[in-house]
Amino acid sequence: MTDKAADADTQLILRVVGGDQQALADLFLLYRLPLFHYLLQFTTDHGLAEELLQDVFVAVWRNAGTFAGKSPVKAWLFGIARRRACKTLRRRELAFTDLAELETIPAHDPEPEAALLARMEHAGLLEAIAHMTVVHREVLLLIFVHGFSYQEVADVLEVPVGTVKSRLSNARRSLRKLLEGRGEMMP
Amino acid sequence: MSLDVPSDNEHVTDLLPAYVNQTLEPVEHARVHSHVLTCADCRDELARWQAIAEMTTRFAQVTEPATVPSLALLDGVWAEVEAPTRQKSSVLQALGQKLVLMWQVTRVQVLLLPRGGWIALPIGIMLGFLLLMVSNEGRYLPTMLGFVTPVVTAAAVGFIYGPENDPGLEVTLATPTSPRLVLLSRLVLVFGYNFGLALIVTLLIALLQGGNLALVLSLWIGPMLLLTGFSLLLSLTVSTMSGVGIAVILWCIHYSPYLFPLEGSAFLDAIVQFGAFWQTNPATLICATILFVLAVYRVPRQVYRYA
Numbered sequence: 001m002t003d004k005a006a007d008a009d010t011q012l013i014l015r016v017v018g019g020d021q022q023a024l025a026d027l028f029l030l031y032r033l034p035l036f037h038y039l040l041q042f043t044t045d046h047g048l049a050e051e052l053l054q055d056v057f058v059a060v061w062r063n064a065g066t067f068a069g070k071s072p073v074k075a076w077l078f079g080i081a082r083r084r085a086c087k088t089l090r091r092r093e094l095a096f097t098d099l100a101e102l103e104t105i106p107a108h109d110p111e112p113e114a115a116l117l118a119r120m121e122h123a124g125l126l127e128a129i130a131h132m133t134v135v136h137r138e139v140l141l142l143i144f145v146h147g148f149s150y151q152e153v154a155d156v157l158e159v160p161v162g163t164v165k166s167r168l169s170n171a172r173r174s175l176r177k178l179l180e181g182r183g184e185m186m187p
Numbered sequence: 188m189s190l191d192v193p194s195d196n197e198h199v200t201d202l203l204p205a206y207v208n209q210t211l212e213p214v215e216h217a218r219v220h221s222h223v224l225t226c227a228d229c230r231d232e233l234a235r236w237q238a239i240a241e242m243t244t245r246f247a248q249v250t251e252p253a254t255v256p257s258l259a260l261l262d263g264v265w266a267e268v269e270a271p272t273r274q275k276s277s278v279l280q281a282l283g284q285k286l287v288l289m290w291q292v293t294r295v296q297v298l299l300l301p302r303g304g305w306i307a308l309p310i311g312i313m314l315g316f317l318l319l320m321v322s323n324e325g326r327y328l329p330t331m332l333g334f335v336t337p338v339v340t341a342a343a344v345g346f347i348y349g350p351e352n353d354p355g356l357e358v359t360l361a362t363p364t365s366p367r368l369v370l371l372s373r374l375v376l377v378f379g380y381n382f383g384l385a386l387i388v389t390l391l392i393a394l395l396q397g398g399n400l401a402l403v404l405s406l407w408i409g410p411m412l413l414l415t416g417f418s419l420l421l422s423l424t425v426s427t428m429s430g431v432g433i434a435v436i437l438w439c440i441h442y443s444p445y446l447f448p449l450e451g452s453a454f455l456d457a458i459v460q461f462g463a464f465w466q467t468n469p470a471t472l473i474c475a476t477i478l479f480v481l482a483v484y485r486v487p488r489q490v491y492r493y494a
Contacts, residue, residue: 025261032256040252050256057264090364129246144240145247149210165201172239 009073016064024061031074034146035081041138042085055084075152078142082156128178136171139164197222199229203236292364293372300373304343308377309384311339332388333406338438340381340411341418345431347373348486349423370486374479378415385411409467409475414438416478423485441465 009030015023035056039049059080067076129137142153154161199219205211206219223229315335348370385407393400414434422430441462465471 021265024264025258028258028261028264032260033252036252036256037247037250040250046252050260053256054260054263054267057261058267061264061268125242126246126249129242130250140239140243141247143204143208144243147208147210149208150205152210168204172235175239175242 006072006074010069013060013064013067013073016061017067024057027060027073027077028057031077034074035077038078038141038146039081039085041134041141042082042089048088052081052084052088055088056081059084071152071155074146075148075155078146078148078156079158124179128175131178132171132174135167136174139167140171140175143168198226199223200232203229203233204240206233207236207240289368289372289375292368293376296369296372296376300347300376304346304377305380308339308343308381311342312336312381312384312388315339330406332385332392332403333410334438334442336381336385336388336407337411337414338435340378340385341414341434341438342431343377343381344374344415345418345422345427345434347377347419349427367483367486371483374419374483382411405467407467409471410438410441410465412475413465413471413478416475416482420478420482420485423482 009027012023012027012030016027032053036049036053039052040046043049043052056077060077063080067073071079129140132140139153139157142148142156143150148156150161150164153164157164157167159167199206199222202211202215202219206216206223209216211219223233312335315331315338386404389400389403389407392403414437417437418430418434420430421433424430444459444462
């Protein structure tokens with residue numbers, strides 16, 4: 001995200017603080033799709049994801065004054081979305097993370113993914129990512145799709161930057177384990 | 188990162204995902220760039236991360252929702268904003284909700300705490316108790332109980348939280364559950380378990396030897412709380428081994444007159460003075476409460492900063 005775009009977002013938030021409904025509508029138009037896509041990582045229920053998206057913008061309207069400007073508006077919005085999703089799923093006793101996430105991922109990592117990936121079918125790759133745990137898939141998506149920096153991911157997840165790095169590393173091991181589990185032979 | 192890549196400071200493996208998504212500061216980006224040009228290991232690592240980035244992007248493209256959320260959702264936002272504020276739940280309701288959450292978290296902690304502990308604790312208490320009983324020819328059972336239960340509980344509680352002892356801590360921190368609540372629930376579980384065991388032994392002693400039940404209880408309840416408070420606070424502040432080690436040393440010093448009778452020495456006088464600290468009385472209970480509160484506040488509560 002360019003500095004200019006980030007400044008424009010901050011201006012929108014300031015207008016929301018001032019009670020400008022159009023500014024909230026503009027924010028909604030800008031971020032409804034990435035936020036909705038992000039929320040679908042937590043639930044496959046599109047109706048629930050829409051409900052969560054609505055909650056996010058209610059929270060933005062009510063709490064825009066608390067935006068401190070330490071991270072870009074986009075990271076702030078993702079942070080709100082994550083908290084709303086976790087809170088709602090917990091309240092409804094829906095699974096957010098499962099015990100499989102507690103498994104220690106072996107550090108043994110002898111072969112390059114690039115070669116493995118080159119041999120795998122497109123569908124196989126997508127299936128491997130789809131089978132990753134939310135915690136691991138989420139950090140990859142935040143970095144490589146939503147384009148956040150480590151610090152911004154740390155702000156969204158409310159964890160230290162060191163944890164973001166270790167989570168990335170674990171996500172990679174998890175992905176590798178899933179790819180190997182599909183029985184693809186190494187070159 | 189992979190084990191075949193050295194992890195010394197010269198390598199830039201940690202920064203490669205950020206290099207791939209171009210979010211590094213210009214100076215850092217240039218450093219990684221020049222390093223990758225000269226380091227074959229990091230070049231391999233970079234190729235892996237580029238492959239993962241490409242795969243993740245493809246996944247995002249495929250899973251992108253077919254329909255964009257409708258602008259009509261904004262009507263829902265305004266309806267919610269303008270709706271009368273929901274009546275705040277009563278104090279009792281709020282307390283009930285907190286207790287339910289505490290129960291749910293505690294139930295999960297039973298699975299996460301090392302299973303061996305549930306067997307090792309009673310065995311530890313019974314072994315200590317039997318050893319002392321044998322060495323004292325079966326006398327002074329209540330005093331033995333007063334020695335064994337606080338130290339075993341303090342040692343067990345010292346291990347309940349922290350990266351040293353909790354392989355699932357990272358995942359715990361990734362969930363919306365407050366780490367403080369996790370600590371509190373583990374404390375209740377482990378302390379409560381030991382308390383229950385000690386209570387059973389106390390009742391057995393009361394049945395076997397008779398005597399004043401309240402007096403026997405007072406021999407271990409206050410010291411157990413105080414010693415456990417010390418152990419937990421030091422464990423969270425310094426390290427697990429320091430917390431447990433210091434608690435054991437303090438307790439051995441307190442009980443040294445029973446273990447090694449030293450009559451009439453200045454050391455014994457000092458120990459007797461020190462012993463006055465380890466009683467079940469309001470002062471001890473207040474001190475123990477302060478220690479527990481400080482320990483619980485050492486662990487962060489996941490504060491919802493914005494919404």
